[in-house]
Amino acid sequence: MNAILKPPSAAMHPDEWKARVQLAACYRIFDLLGWTEMIYNHITVRLPDSVTGGQKQFLINPFGLHYSEVTAGNLLKIDVQGRKLDDNPWPVNPAGFTVHSAIHEGIADAHCVMHTHTTNGLAVACTQGGLAQNNFYSAQLHGLVAYHDFEGITIHADEAPRLLKNMGDKPVVILRNHGLLSWGKTLPLAFVRLWTLQRACDIQVAQAALGPAIAVPEAVAVKTTHDSFQFDAQFGAGQDVFDALVRRIDRIDPSYRN
Known part of the structure; x- marks a missing residue:
């Protein structure tokens, strides 16, 4: 495993290569789970200060590649404005990074941001009531x-303050009429949060086709959220789930490691 995680050149910091491999694996996991939207949507990761010296730099998928084609080597390195910082020939999708940039910038712990347009996620995002408190997840x-209310295609930076205000400190977001989003201080934590929302x-x-649902009482939901160990750092905060899926990929x- 250590040999696989070795950077392809001495010029690349080992921590950057590690982040690249993890993110590329996540793109392949999304593909495995069917969370893809042709060449659209994004998972972004902020590179650690050990790599950037404190500058804000991010990894994002090359615009034009399917998630199944993303590798550690072809991920784009960009700045907070979405400008490329390397000689990667693939373009950046400006609509894709606008929301991600706002969250990375506005929330200190948002190391990783994920966004999907899954059919069921978008269906719930289109309902007046949003997520129903009626199931285990x-x-x-x-x-x-x-x-956050729909404002059209997310290419306008002036939407960022409204998005951040509506998010507050909540780690998962239903973008009304649009899709699902999560963020986390680690990629596995962002993933397990999004997975839980997607399952819900x-x-x-x-369930909607079966008639009226049994609502979960608020007190029970509060207790269930408190008792849910999957988000807790003591129990891996999604790392064990993510690692299991990486092994499957x-x-x-394993070409994502290239």
Whole structure:
């Protein structure tokens, strides 16, 4: 494993290569789970200060590649304005980084930001009531979900203050009429948060065809969220789940490590 994580050249900091491999693996996991939208949507990671010397630099997928084509080597390195910092020939999607940039900039612990347009996630985002407190997964997200109204394609920087105000400190966001979003101080934490929200949406959509649902009482939801260990650093904060999926990707196609 250490040999695989060795940078391709002495010019690249080992911490950057480690972040690249982890992010590329995440793109392949999203593809495995069906969380793709052709060449659109993004997962972004802020590079650590050990790499940047305190400057704000990020990794993002090359615009034009499917998630199944993303590798550690072809990820783009960009600044907070979305400008490329390397000679990677692939372009940056400006609409893709506008929201991510706002969150990375506005929330200190937002090391990783993820956004999806999954069918069930978007379906719930289009409903007046939003996420229903009626299943095992939504009960683990009590008080953790923010909402932001749709303002069109996210290419306008002036939306950022409104987005951040609506998010507050909540780690998962339902972008109304648009999709789902999560952030975390680590990539695995952002992933397990988004996975939980996605599962809640999947169940909500499936259940809707069966008639009125049994609501989870607020006191029970509060207790369930408190007792949910998957977000807790003591229990891995998503790292064990993410590692299991990385092992699965390695068995299928380890080319993301190139």
